[in-house]
Amino acid sequence: MSPSPPGLDASTDEYDSSTGPIADALAKFIAESCSYACGGENSIQGSELNVTGQNQEGFKPKPLASPVTIRWDAATTNSKLVLPADLGSNTADAEALAELLRCAQPATFGCNGMEATDERYRKALEMKPSAFSTNFCPYTAGIVDAIAQALLPNATSPNGHHGVRAELSKLHVYTSPSGMFKAHFDTPQSASHFGTLVVCLPCVHEGGQLIVRHRGHSTTFDWSKSSNSLQWAAFYTDCEHEVLEVTSGHRLVFTYKLCVSRGLGDLAGNCDVINFQQLPLYQKVKETLVNSEFMPKGGHLGWKCSHAYAHGTNAGAAALPTVLKGSDMAIYEVFRSLDLPVCIRPVLQDISNFYSAGDLGEVEDLQGLDHVGHDFGDPYTMDRYSNETTMRDYYDQYPHSLHKVTWLQNRAEAEGNVEIAYVAPYADLASEAGVIYSYCALICRISPYEERVNLDHTGTTE
Ligand SMILES: O=C(O)CCC(=O)C(=O)O
């Protein structure tokens, strides 16, 4: 037996019968309770807590954040508050907060599709993002990335590449003696809206705990313990939550709508942010199309993708073409913005690669033609039909059509996936299998010169 890897000790591997059910109960609890809310804390740079508290031995240093500045529209010049602030002894800070409260409005809440105010249900003040600005950004603080990982597990998206967008909703201030928000659910405002982020600013207060509930579990975020750090919580819209009464001080929070966004490799075909017509490639393709010597009778122009996409599996296939990246994405988007019909298909490796692998069969008629598959997905498995089965027979069984494709690069540059698993024609044992690879390719139909010069390609950039 090989020795245990570092950190594992074979002597603790004893099995006892009571462990299984306890581990099962723990697993059930984890599945139900760990995935509906998360939270964290960033200490403020230079603050007392950061110097003396959390960085001692045994404590993980917390990520640092800058003091938070809020500037707002006001008739007076006194319209800036920096937190943490010394509200007790610094009258300028206390006045700035008082002015912020004067400029804020009673907080609303959604009720039957309308915005309502009712202090019995929500007692707080609010400021809309159009009325103030701040240097705080949940992206730079690392909060949005943390939420994307903790609350959007891969299972929720077909390709696991979704990102999170945090949209600032409002600044809310809950003030003692009775600032609070009764138990409620946040109404999803679009198909992509999946949760809420609340960021509590460093300001002395007591009470005001946020309680988030989900299927009999609850999590309490008590942010009164520290007034020198930014503390936050994020949760799904299907979680009931409430803010208990603030019993002293002021509880200031930024609230954000959390939406699923495309991003992190989920863009091709949906990317409004990059202007592909500005790429040098766009002009080059355009120039090529008006060259009468380039594919004068039209045909198919192909690009074997330079990145790997697991196109030979059903899951990988479902993510195409949105996960295309780099040059593959640029070519796909440039073809599309020129209104050129482009499709993405598996192309079988050239049959002539099998010159030494048993009987190829008749292949002369295939010269210069490519086997373009109808669909991506898990590999085809094929049995040997008889001793006379040739490699050509395997190719013919695969759902595809033959095309003469003008490739933009050498075949060798592309990376293949297994497309067909077959029982080798030369195999004596039935278990001896072979594979045929496919490449993931972009194939664009080019019309004959006479037709395409008359086409009004979009995006003329003169
Ligand atoms: O202030 C909080 O902690 C929660 C705010 C809230 O529930 C909301 O704005 O919908």
Ligand SMILES: [Fe+2]
């Ligand atoms: Fe809410």
